[in-house]
Amino acid sequence: xxxxxxxxxxxxxxxxxxxxxxxxxxxxxxxLSFLRLVGNSAGIDAVRIALARITAGQSDITxxxxxxNAERKDMLMLYEFGGYAWEGEFRPxxxxxxxxxxxxxxxxxxxxxxxxxxxxxxxxxPIARLSTVVSERSDRSAGAVTAxxxxxxxxxxxxxxxxxxxxxxxxxxxxxxxxxxxxxxxDHAELAVRASGTHxxxxxxxxxxxxxxxAALAVSKGHLFSACDDSGFERxxxxxxxxxxxxxxxxxxxxxxxTRPKFCQ
Numbered sequence: 001x002x003x004x005x006x007x008x009x010x011x012x013x014x015x016x017x018x019x020x021x022x023x024x025x026x027x028x029x030x031x032l033s034f035l036r037l038v039g040n041s042a043g044i045d046a047v048r049i050a051l052a053r054i055t056a057g058q059s060d061i062t063x064x065x066x067x068x069n070a071e072r073k074d075m076l077m078l079y080e081f082g083g084y085a086w087e088g089e090f091r092p093x094x095x096x097x098x099x100x101x102x103x104x105x106x107x108x109x110x111x112x113x114x115x116x117x118x119x120x121x122x123x124x125x126p127i128a129r130l131s132t133v134v135s136e137r138s139d140r141s142a143g144a145v146t147a148x149x150x151x152x153x154x155x156x157x158x159x160x161x162x163x164x165x166x167x168x169x170x171x172x173x174x175x176x177x178x179x180x181x182x183x184x185x186x187d188h189a190e191l192a193v194r195a196s197g198t199h200x201x202x203x204x205x206x207x208x209x210x211x212x213x214x215a216a217l218a219v220s221k222g223h224l225f226s227a228c229d230d231s232g233f234e235r236x237x238x239x240x241x242x243x244x245x246x247x248x249x250x251x252x253x254x255x256x257x258x259t260r261p262k263f264c265q
Contacts, residue, residue, distance in 0.1 A: 041135070042066060043208040048133040050113045060118040065110030068203035079104060084174045093173040093195035094182065094233045100175030105201020109210035127220050130212070132156050145180035153188070166192040166224050166237055168211045172202045182233070192237035198228050 043066045053059040070076075079085045079102075086101030093102075119126050134152045138144040167185065171178045173195075185193050196211050203210070218224050227234035 043205045044133075044135050047111075047113070047130075047208060047212065048135065051130055051133050054113060054115050059115075061112065061114040063110055064113055065108070065209045066206035067108035068106060068206050070104040070106040070201065070203065076104065084172075086173060092198040092229045092231075093169075093171050093178065094198075094229050094231050096173040097175055097179060100173055100178055102172035102174050102197060102202040105197075105203050107200060107203040107206045107210050109206045109213050111209055111212055111216075128216055131159065142176075143180065145177050146184045149181060149184040150187075153184075162188075162190045166194065166218075168215050168218075169193055169195045170197065170202075170207045170211055171195050172197055185233075192224060193234055194225065194227065195229070195234070 046064045046066065050059070050062040050064045054062065076085070084102055086096060086103050090103070113130065114124065114126070116126065116129075132155070134155050136148040136152055138148040167188075169181065169185070171181050185191070196207070196214055200210065214225075224237045227236065
């Protein structure tokens with residue numbers, strides 16, 4: 001099955017193409033499914049759909065992820081023409097205002113999401129449970145990003161222990177979106193924050209999967225990686241339950257990842 005959809009948002013055309021194929025056994029029962037998504041929100045939707053299929057019992061195990069080549073000249077041209085590219089010497093994501101900008105990064109991130117029973121049956125040891133993925137779109141009106149993040153937070157806040165939680169943010173450094181995300185995060189100062197873009201740059205499609213992977217690595221190590229921010233916005237954390245956040249300027253996303261309790265030294 002192949003299909004496409006498009007919508008208009010904030011005066012800008014937004015679209016997504018997707019392809020779903022089933023490889024069927026001789027008895028007609030589906031054996032493997034392949035889902036290909038294309039578009040800025042592809043990485044978000046890929047994880048969301050994979051989680052929904054496993055929760056509904058339609059899949060036992062999925063490989064989900066994406067890749068981005070930051071050296072594509074056409075993309076570099078678009079970023080520059082749009083005023084999104086960071087200029088000047090390197091600075092952490094939270095220290096790029098007032099003009100802002102992001103550093104494009106070449107990324108590839110793929111995750112194995114699996115039903116607990118299926119993992120246990122093959123002897124695998126899960127390190128975390130992905131319980132919720134929520135996403136929203138926002139326009140470029142003042143305060144829209146902050147309001148969108150607050151709306152999503154209300155959907156997952158009940159399952160988050162703030163004393164043992166952190167946010168791995170996909171903030172790009174581009175303004176005004178980063179400033180509005182920082183306003184949201186400032187209202188939740190009890191949560192430690194890390195901007196992955198400071199370390200690995202920004203890549204639209206795979207950023208969300210990469211943040212989930214970073215969260216899983218932090219869980220397996222038992223501590224959150226060090227802050228890289230002279231402004232003091234990123235603070236030290238005592239315990240870790242990482243929670244990846246929004247990966248792009250126009251589409252906001254949160255995922256709640258529950259873990260076995262582990263503590264920093």
